[in-house]
Amino acid sequence: MEDLAWGTDAELTDEQFYNRERDISLIKSLLETTSKGSPPTIMIVGIRGVGKTVLLKKIKKELENDYLTSYVDLSATSGYQKGELTEIGIMEHFYGSWMEACQNKEFFTVFKKVSKFFKTKKFELRDIVDAGGIPLPIPQSEDDYKKLSKFVLNLPQTVYEDHSKDIKGSIMIIDEFQALKDLGGRLDAFLWFLRSVIQNQKNVAYVFSGSINSRDSIIEKIAGNDGAFGGRMLNVEIYPFTKETVRNYLNEKLPSLKLEDSGFERFYKCTNGIPFYVNTFAKLLQKDIPLDDERVKCEFKRTLPLIAVHLINQWSRLTLHEQNILTTLIDKPLKRKEIGEKLSITSGSLSKPLHKLQNLGLTESKNGVYTISEPILKAWLKKEYEEKGVFPFRSI
Structure with missing residues (x-):
């Protein structure tokens, strides 16, 4: 049965997922050191459409039975979408994600600790917002923000210590981290504050993932020699598929696509082996007819507005x-x-x-x-x- 995902699919079935065994094995082996009290901080980069989100969601799914796992997409926060990304908005997102993970694990004692924290700490409140069904105070002052942020960032370590018999550690995946650039001049301070809190955690691993290349300026701010996580962050780059991988993939998942040798060469040139474009273009191409170089070229022009939407x-x-x-x-x-x-x-x-x-x-x-x-x-x-x-x- 043909089972080719659309390029826009952010989560794939096991049947749709293809290749990346080495990447999965490497990242999982790094993350599993968390259970030994030596959690890694990992940066995963790659160009847009190369399949990082799909890869990370698969890894999360495979690890969530043994670990408390949290996935955050910074580009999906309301603050980022409105062009108003703030540190407290990021903490709100982290908080909601961890509380959802605790709900999924049925770790309800965490909610009692959260309630006690909010009742015993004195905050000057600007507002109270809903974060994953949990009320989150928005502090008025910088001092209150630091207290609340430290509490949120320490939540996964606290949960592990309370449930060490149930989980091997906690893992947070922060996707589209390039959105942090919206913090502007406050970015360095945020990153150093983040590191100052999490560097002492022995059972919490962090994965930063973004649609950028390895030369992007934010890489230097985070993982460079003088960056906040310099010398401590492990870098993993996800690359487009090779020609051989694309050919095998299409033969297995979409046998009705009849690409002649010249047509396949043109197909690969059009998509550059980037899974988003490979999947989208392949789904749009005519099936069960021979596709040579010229026909694929014509089809690419015809479907380009859909591929590039x-x-x-x-x-x-x-x-x-x-x-x-x-x-x-x-x-x-x-x-x-x-x-x-x-x-x-x-x-x-x-x-x-x-x-x-x-x-x-x-x-x-x-x-x-x-x-x-x-x-x-x-x-x-x-x-x-x-x-x-x-x-x-x-x-x-």
């Missing part, structure tokens, strides 16, 4: 200035000065928009040279220009 949405939310910067990079990589010359503006005025485009994962810089980091976005922009003679700066 998430990138098109991102494009539509950019300013005209930011869109213009991307279009100057269509033909070749450029230095900031060269981008400024093409747009007839000073290079200094490019600092903020270039920084934003990098944070969004749409561009990357190496040795001062900027490129579009999303080949599918570049392909869609080229297609639009070829068909309409103008880039899609505005839509109705």
Whole structure:
């Protein structure tokens, strides 16, 4: 039976999941040292669509019987979505996730400790919000925030100590951690505070995962020599599928897809082996007919608006200035000065928009040279220009 997931699926069945045995084995073996009182702090990076979230949710599922496991997607927080990410908002998210994990384990004694903490500590409250069905006080002052944050961050260690016969440790997965960039100038202070609390925990492992490449600036802030977790964080990069893996995957999961050798070469070139694009494009291709190079190329152009829909949405939310910067990079990589010359503006005025485009994962810089980091976005922009003679700066 054919069982190919859509690229947008964030959680797969065991039948849909394919490959990654080495990655799973490595990450699980690292996390399982938590049971010996030596918990790791792991950073997992990889380009968007490579399958990090699917991978981590599978690992979480395989470990949740023996461990208290928590999964947090920072990009899904209301604060991030509104462009108002705050430290207390992050703590609220952590708190709700841990309490949900305790509910799933039926560790109800934790709720009594939470209640006692809130009753015995004196807080100046700004508000009380609902976090996973549990009321969470929002402190008024910085001192109150630190007290509450330490309590939230120490929860998994406290739970382990109360239930060491039931679990081997606690594991928190913090996905899309690049969202922390929204803290701006407060990022360093937050990271150092986070480390100051969790570095003394003997039974809690942390996994940071993000859709970034290994050269992203936030990597240096977190795991660099002078970063908050420098020297303590283990780095794991998830790579796209190889040609051989993609070929075997399609043959096994979608035998009705009749790719000739030239068609497969074109398919791999279009998707770059990135699982999101492999799955999406394969599902959209015609089945049970021979697909050579030319036909796959035509099909790619036809289905490109569907393959690139998430990138098109991102494009539509950019300013005209930011869109213009991307279009100057269509033909070749450029230095900031060269981008400024093409747009007839000073290079200094490019600092903020270039920084934003990098944070969004749409561009990357190496040795001062900027490129579009999303080949599918570049392909869609080229297609639009070829068909309409103008880039899609505005839509109705």
